[in-house]
Amino acid sequence: MSSSHTETALVDVTMPQMGVSVAEGTVVEWKRQVGEEIAADDTICEISTDKIDTEVPAPVSGTVAEILVDVGTTVTVGTVLARIGVAGAGAAPAPRPAPEAETAGEVEPVPKPAVAAANGNGARSPRGRFSPVVLRIAAQHDVDLDQVTGTGRGGRVRKQDVLAHVEQRDAGPEPPLHIESPYRPDTVPTGAGLSRMRRQIGEHMKRSLDTAATCTTWMEADVTRVERARRELGLTALPLVARATIEALREFPALNATLDGDAYAQHPDVNLGIAVSLGDDGLIVPVIQRAQELSPEGLGARIKDLARRARAKQLTPDDVRGGTFTITNPGQFGSIMATPVINQPQVAILDLEAVVKRPVVVTDADGNDSIAIRSMTILGLSWDHRALDGVLAAQFLAALKRRLECHGE
Numbered sequence: 001m002s003s004s005h006t007e008t009a010l011v012d013v014t015m016p017q018m019g020v021s022v023a024e025g026t027v028v029e030w031k032r033q034v035g036e037e038i039a040a041d042d043t044i045c046e047i048s049t050d051k052i053d054t055e056v057p058a059p060v061s062g063t064v065a066e067i068l069v070d071v072g073t074t075v076t077v078g079t080v081l082a083r084i085g086v087a088g089a090g091a092a093p094a095p096r097p098a099p100e101a102e103t104a105g106e107v108e109p110v111p112k113p114a115v116a117a118a119n120g121n122g123a124r125s126p127r128g129r130f131s132p133v134v135l136r137i138a139a140q141h142d143v144d145l146d147q148v149t150g151t152g153r154g155g156r157v158r159k160q161d162v163l164a165h166v167e168q169r170d171a172g173p174e175p176p177l178h179i180e181s182p183y184r185p186d187t188v189p190t191g192a193g194l195s196r197m198r199r200q201i202g203e204h205m206k207r208s209l210d211t212a213a214t215c216t217t218w219m220e221a222d223v224t225r226v227e228r229a230r231r232e233l234g235l236t237a238l239p240l241v242a243r244a245t246i247e248a249l250r251e252f253p254a255l256n257a258t259l260d261g262d263a264y265a266q267h268p269d270v271n272l273g274i275a276v277s278l279g280d281d282g283l284i285v286p287v288i289q290r291a292q293e294l295s296p297e298g299l300g301a302r303i304k305d306l307a308r309r310a311r312a313k314q315l316t317p318d319d320v321r322g323g324t325f326t327i328t329n330p331g332q333f334g335s336i337m338a339t340p341v342i343n344q345p346q347v348a349i350l351d352l353e354a355v356v357k358r359p360v361v362v363t364d365a366d367g368n369d370s371i372a373i374r375s376m377t378i379l380g381l382s383w384d385h386r387a388l389d390g391v392l393a394a395q396f397l398a399a400l401k402r403r404l405e406c407h408g409e
Contacts, residue, residue: 011060013044013082015075018052018317023200025049026074027081032064041156043133044082052315055158062086133159141166160314167312201282208344212259213385216339219397223355224375225407238274238329239300241352244403246270246292249325252396256324259387260345273326273343274303276310284310285343287323327352331377340382347387350400351380 015025025047032038032045043055044064065085069075130138130145134157138145141162148165150157194202208214226240233240249256249270257266272291277283286306291299309315326343331354340351355377362372379400383393 008065008085008087010065010083010085011062012080013056013059013084015047015077015079015081016054016056016317017077018049018054018315018320024074024076027069027071028053029071030067030082031055032058034064034067037061037063038084044084052317052320053160053313054316056081058084060084060086130157134162137162137166158316160309160312160316164309164312164314168308198282204344205341208341211344212342212347214342214382215385215390215393216380216382217390217393217397218337218378218380219394219401220376220378221401222360222374222405223377223407225409226404227355227375229407233297233300235296235300237355238327238352239296239303240407241404242272242274242291242299242303242327243294243296244400244407245325245327245350246272247403248396248400250292251399252392254388254392255348255383255396257347257387258324258345259347259384264347264387267324269324271322271324272299273323273346274306275326275328276307278311284315284320285323285326286310286315286319287321289318289322326350331355337378338380340380342382342384348381348383348393348396351382353378353380 018025026049028046028048030045031043038044038058038061040059040061041057044058045056047054047056062084064082066083067081068083069079069081075081134145137143137159138148143162143165145157145162148157148161150161223237223241226237230237230240253266256270257264259265269290270292272288273285274288275283275285286309288294288299288302288306291302294302306315306319309319323343323346325346326349328340328349329352330338331352334354336353336356338351338353340349342349355375357373357375359371360374360376361369362374363369379397381393381397
């Protein structure tokens with residue numbers, strides 16, 4: 001005689017990876033308790049790190065079977081936070097594709113049921129169900145959720161998105177500052193201890209120096225044409241330099257790569273990291289995925305958006321993972337040369353220094369020399385000698401210099 005019963009598979013909910021220098025996070029609140037049902041992609045808990053406050057989505061639909069980490073507990077990346085029971089025939093459900101794979105278009109995302117829910121104005125949202133927290137915040141601040149850009153999976157609106165919308169709406173236009181630089185004056189009082197974030201940044205930078213065979217190559221570039229173009233476009237120099245950098249990386253793909261142990265890999269997409277200051281809290285490197293698809297104007301908009309959300313602690317895990325090359329831009333404070341530390345496991349980082357007008361010798365098409373006032377900068381490239389050599393580094397910088405000096409031709 002055979003008996004029939006329904007077996008339950010347990011699916012882990014883990015502490016997500018949120019950037020190379022973020023090693024741990026703290027559980028702030030559980031949105032579901034043991035025995036409660038939850039739908040895939042609904043928030044099961046909220047976590048906080050030194051850089052990001054974020055919601056952890058359920059990987060599958062089911063019933064919360066176990067909660068393994070108490071509120072207020074700090075755990076490392078990859079720690080199992082909870083388990084969700086999924087009723088079935090004894091086989092565990094297929095795991096959701098990793099964010100990197102979905103971003104690169106290598107794996108088709110798992111289809112999600114279309115769920116409509118009322119927003120704060122009684123309208124139905126085509127982007128999926130709004131959480132009670134989102135609805136409450138929207139009602140408190142008189143926000144039309146249809147006007148809010150969602151950063152969750154599938155464009156889902158999260159509480160951070162609503163708060164960012166309110167902040168931007170109430171603050172008005174942002175000042176035209178060089179907000180992309182990771183450097184700010186040190187305002188820590190004399191004798192004060194290092195913050196937790198500063199300690200983590202220091203550990204990450206020291207680990208990079210201990211790991212990579214770091215060398216730095218500098219090259220001077222005439223960016224007079226870039227300065228003219230960026231004024232016409234209403235941009236800083238960074239988006240135009242970023243666009244030229246992407247083109248140089250496509251010419252020299254060995255620099256658009258990662259080296260993790262002995263595993264060296266070149267990447268087809270340029271996932272461009274831009275170092276962003278968090279003021280006294282340190283810095284973070286959000287990533288522009290598939291940056292090769294963006295114009296200078298598009299890059300400028302993405303840099304500004306990521307910088308704003310980074311300072312408001314509204315970045316998502318997907319915003320800080322998967323970088324293949326990084327640009328840092330300390331030049332707004334007048335520095336003319338620096339040695340940036342490589343953002344592991346990448347193999348190179350570009351340093352954009354101050355743009356300074358000064359007299360230089362220029363040669364015309366007939367070979368005649370003259371002195372002219374030009375806008376000049378120094379480009380610094382720190383690179384890993386385990387993966388690259390000095391000739392390739394110089395060739396890359398020369399290709400970037402050529403693009404900047406011939407901009408618009």
